[in-house]
Amino acid sequence: MSYQANPGMSVAGGNRNVKNIPIGADGRDWSNGFCGCLSEPGTCLTATCCPCITYGRLKHRHAHLNQQGTPDPEHGGCCTGDCMIHGVLTSCGFGWILQMxxxxxxxxxxNISGGACGDCLAAACCMPCQLTQESREIELEEQSFGKY
Known part of the structure; x- marks a missing residue:
């Protein structure tokens, strides 16, 4: 794999690659490992017991960054519509589809490398690790704004 110089991926005040991970032709690695979920015990516990809450917060934080260009001041808020939809689908065994x-x-x-097959495996096989890894990625960008 050949790596390109890393431009820092700063966009609208936030840094999308805070740890300056080298970016290859197919993207970069995650900032935190998949099995590193225990280093964030609060998120990991919530994702284990109530994945719908973690998913809803993640979805909301991600959407806020995309639409507003700033971190969500409510840090994902509380019970959102996305949380409820995820809860219903999870009770039927299909919550992993939304997570994927x-x-x-x-x-x-x-700009993280990977594909739909890996996303599917991550969501279906270890929901808490997957949700925690994504939460930590978003949190790094949110922290890069300096006021979060």
Whole structure:
């Protein structure tokens, strides 16, 4: 794999690659490992017990960054419509589909390498690790604004 110089990916005041991870032709790696979810015990516990809450907050934070260009002052808020939809789908065994789609959107925002197959496996096999990894990626950008 050949790597390009890293431009820092600063956009509208935030940095989408805070750890300055080298960007290859197919993107970069995640800022935090997939199995590093225990380093963020609060998010990991919430994602284990109530994945719909973690998903809803993630979706809201991601949308706020995309639409407003700034971190969400409510840090994802509380019970959102996305949380409720995820809860219903999870009770039927299909919550992983929403998570897979959000993971793809997050990978795209941060130019992270991977594909739909990996997103599907991550969402279906280890929901708490997947949600925590994505939350930590978004949090790095939010922190780069300096006022979060």
């Amino acid at each position: 789609m959000l993971r793809g959107e997050i990978r795209s925002r941060y």
